[in-house]
Amino acid sequence: MSLFPNHQRKREEGEKNDQDCPCKIRRTTNLPDDCLNLIFKYLKTRDDRNSFGITCRDWLRIRDNNQESLWYHNNYDPHHKYEPAGKYPKISPESLAIITCKLLIRFQHLKILSLGRLPRITDVDTLNSQSFVSNVQTLLINPCSYHSPEYSDIQLSMIFSWFPRLTCISLRSSGITDKGLETLAKCCSSLKTVNLDKCCSITDSGLSCLLQNCRELRSLDISWCSSITGIGFLGCAHTLTRLAACECKLTLEVIKAIVSGGELEYLYLETVSSELAKVDKGCIINTEAVLTISKGCPLLKDLFLSNCEEVELEGYEAIGMNCKELEQLYVMGCQRLCDMGLQAICDGCNKLIEFYIDGENNSCSSSILEHYFDGKKPEVILWS
Template sequence: MAPATLNGGDRPKEEGASICINDALTDDELRAVFARLKKEDERDLFGLVCKRWLRLQSSERRRLRARAGPAMLRRMTDRFPGLLELDLSQSASRSFYPGVTDSDLGVIAAGFRNLRVLDLQNCKGVTDVGMISLGNDLPSLQSLDVSQCRKITDEGLVAVASGCSSLKRLHVAGSKSVTDELLKALSRSCSCLEDLGLAGCNNITDTGLSALADGCRYINSLDISKCTKIGDIGVSRIAEVASSSLKILKLLDCFRVGDESIFSLAHFCHNLETLVIGGCRDVTDESIKALSLACCDSLRSLRMDWCLNITDSSLNSVLSNCIHLAALDIGCCDKLTDLAFQSVGMGGFESQLKVLKMSNCMKITVSGIGSMLKFCKSLEYVDLRSCPHITRLGCQQAGLQFPECCKTNYDGSLSENETIVDVFF
């Protein structure tokens, strides 16, 4: 490639001559040029000009996604000294074993001393040894995802919590060896923790959750789905302590959670945006109505499939009061009928609902869907699978008009999900 030149400018030169940019601009000036390139492909092209520009580009790189062994990682630590975010995660369906290993983490901990974000999802070869390396050598780490790294136990994660006091985000979903000891360590050392993902960590109890609340008072997002030993005591304690910060709470299949938890959320957490209580079968109308009134301005996503005690009165309250609700899952709530939709919209507002999942609602008919469509004009996805009284033909014969951009799902596997659903839940 020909050397980059600068034609014109205010520096004296012979007529017809050109000045090489590399002679005219300092490193700091070139960095200023690079900083103005916002698109990723433009920033990549910058490094193709020459070796000097590639070196400058590398020194300014802050994010990197890679698959590499120790030798390559050592080269990367030399090339990208300013790296802040490193993604070594694997796809759950295409992961290779062992993938990232403890020796790789040793290189990372020694070489990327300023690292803030590390993603190791589905890296099944990682153990406590690697976690201890991170805890010892990466004090600035703020975000760590070791979901589905099933060889990791309390020993390694407690080392991370103890050594990384700036930690704001920790996801350890699927780590069944994790216990309350991790939550106690987080409470002691990580007072800035905001986002904690513990889905499937079924050895976590109310004792651990209460201990977490003692030291971590700024929790913004908490996922304790399928933590079957969690009940009202732990959830209520979190609701009380993190009342102003808590926005996302996921309690999928926490069957010990009941009305007491929901009443606590209604009383304390008026900024709650996402609540997942699918499978919490003891939740009743009274607590849901209280929540719909308390969080009427904040609630945007509500998943309460398999809440078998929910009836028309609480669903009507949610639809009538939660004016910003964008996603709702009421699948398998077999007490719901068309009456839930009939008086909604009488307040004069138009619902912002985009996603409505109501599979296996045995008593809802085409008439109920017609009532719902009168005030839900923004729908993008409606799940009507396994609703015995609702069919495509029946909706057509009734002359129902779904929004033009709305996908309506009448059949197919109940295990399948649309991308838009995953965005909300």
């Protein structure tokens, strides 16, 4: 006789119901969750992991709990005339919000979430997700649709409040504004990596808010943000180890502020063209700027100076003298790089691994280039 008659009766009734309804998923093992988790972790292929989840509800739950990344792309844009018919599912932004909520609730242990666009939050979603919190640490919103919808501050607050544990976010080409960036900075203050590449609607005001609220920020990409002059860096504590600011109109004062922390290891700068700078008062990365960078960044490993036409010999000598940790150097399109500058880099940058140079658009002779790097430093990978 069973010590637990009620449990015995319920089990027998459940088995009878399952026999009457063979399509119903049943538990097929009494293995504890720890054992099931261990089995799941030994499965290497996607097919095996998916098959594991269709065994029964308990096994499906184990699979869902072990899901750490989800890549859901919906780039469909009905307003774009070149959008190929049938290439993307026609899911409205409102439906995407519902789908996203359900996915986040189902996969409780996601660490990486990639979406084709931000979901458009409705009043219904707002009411249904007041207390919802996700464990996602990396959120990717690129590439976004050609016509990014406008979001109110309330909607953005709701979206970003779902992800309080974010450490990395990519909003590349998203059209986010200063108010949206301010909302992000306040909701996700633990951010360490932020990609705002081609977010042309943000200005120095939004940048300043991000830097002041996200004190653990280590990597920032503001390339081709045409409205940024960099004054947002002034007066902020700098913890950056990586900065990409190609085609930004940075002044020398801003560059001094950026390198003042002394921790930069990766710096990507591509100058505004000379003609554009005259009209738009943009900054040209010149010799003085490179002197400041080389002296202020002793840990620099990666330096991107493509198309910086105003850097002269003194700047390249400073790189060779001060950048002793440099591993990768990009100087394509630097027309004033000469043989003496090349020699200074070769003699001074002893840890150089990769050197990107456009041999046709500078003052270096091909024979000297081969002599310095093929002869003296054959281990360096030369891209020309």
